[in-house]
Amino acid sequence: MTGRDLPSFADLRTFLSFLESEDDFRKLDTPVDVHLDAAALHRKVIERQGPAVLLTAPTNGKEGGFAAPLLINLFGTRKRVANGLGLHPEHLPDLGLFLAALRSPQPPSSWREAHKLLPMAKAGLNVRPKRVAASKDLEPVAADLTRLPVQTCWPGDAGPLITWGMVVTRPPGSDDPRTYNLGIYRIQVLGLDTAIIRWLPFRGGAQHYRQWQDAGRPMPVAVVIGSDPATLLAAVIPAPGNLSELALAGIFNGASPRLAPCDQIDLHVPASAEIVLEGEINLAETALEGPFGDHTGYYNDPAHYPVFHLRAMKMRKDAVYLSTFTGRAPDEPAVIGEAMTDLFRPILRQAVPEITDVYLPPATCSYRFAVLQVDKSYPGQARRAMMAFWSLLPQFSMTKYVIVVDPDIDIRSWDDVMWAVATRSDAERDLLVLTGTAVDQLDFASPCVGQGGKLGIDATIKLGTETTRPFARTLKMPPEAEARAETLFAELCKASRDGSGQP
Incomplete structure (x- = not known):
């Protein structure tokens, strides 16, 4: 693996333009209710391996619209997952081999072998995050979660749910992007400026949360909704070895991750962000989250998780709100998981x-x-x-x-x-x-x-x-017999088409 098959996608809209050129993106101007209807439509589209869809008129059944259109099914096919990483689908295994080599590189035995290590050296440089100034395209807006077209995906859900929120956290201490965790966690909207973040105990965000609890200080948290596709995918892939999600994004993009400062909290976020929610978690405060429909095909039990308090909100002028649903396969997590097996296979074989x-x-x-x-x-x-x-x-x-x-x-x-x-x-x-x-x-x-x-x-x-007994021989037809059978079967089909026989 020496590079990308496709040009770099600096942000989400660049990727959508590429998908449009591939006839893999559609816009729907018909009003679609974010309560059940958007998720039901998404299920139909992904079942048929359809395109990414931008719902330009999301509604909640009331007067007035939302601050952004609703994007669904972004990674609903293996092809779009690969494209998001800058690859054609057939080259996903090559990227897996490269990641395995990067995880445990072998010393070169010759100058020729040393030359082959140059892509790894470049990748090593690309894993270092680069701090940049905040984008002028990202403007402060009223800190109001109800302005976003947050979906309610299933009739038994406890409420609206942010499903593609990329949660950025860090441990206590100085703001060092090398220590960041990026994770896609379920976020239940409670009101204008409060939500619940659900993370499993072994996830990076939960580990940081426990460290802030030990330090006895509120935890700064940023939620990014929509960004360049490589960073989104890096956030959902269990990073192999000691690679962070930002390091993976740099490898996938072939360039150092660009991070812009938040306004109200001591944290940075990907500069390609569409929507940024800045806030904090008060460590002693939890709330009952759920139930929600999940990838198992069932509703999960409610449980207490940390409460997120929104302090500031920024959006691009033409921001897109990215969302999905989870349920029994097919859904986007299942599609992404199947594609990502190509990345894990070489690492598994290495071990x-x-x-x-x-x-x-x-x-x-x-x-x-x-x-x-x-x-x-x-x-x-x-x-x-x-x-x-x-x-x-x-x-x-x-x-x-x-x-x-x-x-x-x-x-x-x-x-x-x-x-x-x-x-x-x-x-x-x-x-x-x-x-x-x-x-x-x-x-x-x-x-x-x-x-x-x-x-x-x-x-x-x-x-x-x-065993104490010899194993039986497997039945297998000789190759020459198989070849003769193919010829005879072709003649049988021809006779059927000519009307002189019945297959």
Whole structure:
């Protein structure tokens, strides 16, 4: 991986112009209610792998409009996810290889090899954030969350929900962008200037929150709604190794992240921001958040989370409000997660070289279920692969089920995987059950919140000490017979078209 396939997208509108040139962006001038109707439309569009859509007349059923149009389905296809990173879809695996090499570079063995490291050296420079002056296009407006077209996505939701808010936090101390965390967290709007930010305990924002609690001081928080696409995607990708989200954005963009100062809090935000909400969290204050429809296909239980107090609000003159919905796949998180597997695969193979492929089926809420393909050579190797997968990234520690198969199994074919489970695994020998492990807090199947079990299934052909009996030979037709069958089938189809036979 030596660079981008596409020109750099400095901001969201530049990316939208590119999508329009690709016939992958539409505008809808018909009024659309942000209460249920926008999410219902989004579901229809993403099911059909449709374009990004700008709703120019979002409404809440009352008189008066909102301060910005509503953008939905921005990353609703694998192609647009790749394009947001500056790539054609087929080059996503190359970026994964590059990230793996950047995470653990090997010393060069020759001048030729040293030359190949130049892109890594450049990437190392691009990870350093650059502070710039605040954009004149970003103007202060009244600090009023109700001016934004915030959606209510499901009928049982507790209220309007900001779904694409990029939350910028830092630990106590001096304002050092190298310590920043950028995360996409759910934000429930309570009123004109208050909201609830929901983050899981292992997320970067939650870790910073605990540090501010220890310091006994209010926590500065900025929420960015809309920015350049690479920074948005960097905020949703679990960063590998010690790379921060801003570092990832710099690598994806091929340039140092540009950060502009906030007005009311000691924090910086991406200079490409469309809308910026500046505020703070009072550490002793929480409120009951939820319920909301989530990626599991169910409503989550309400729980207490920190309250965000809005102090200032800035918008571009022609700002776009970016939003999405979460629900049972297909939704944008599922699409993004499937595309991002290409980035994690080389890192996983770097950690465990015998893992040849990995698949997270979107229908199983993405990361809750994984299928690993292993080039097996010794007894117990499948179990090693399971444990390595669960340990690689915090996100994978939430995976409940892992199936390990051989190279002859197509891990993207459920029929193939289930055939391997049915014919190559034994319930007495090949199930690895873990108890008392961390699971998703939104998982209603677990016996208690945030803690439950995991199951690994070794669906590989057993060898060595794993079995006391030889394994049966797999049925396989000789290649020449397959070729003859193809010829005969073509003749059969021709006879059918000519009306002289029935296929």
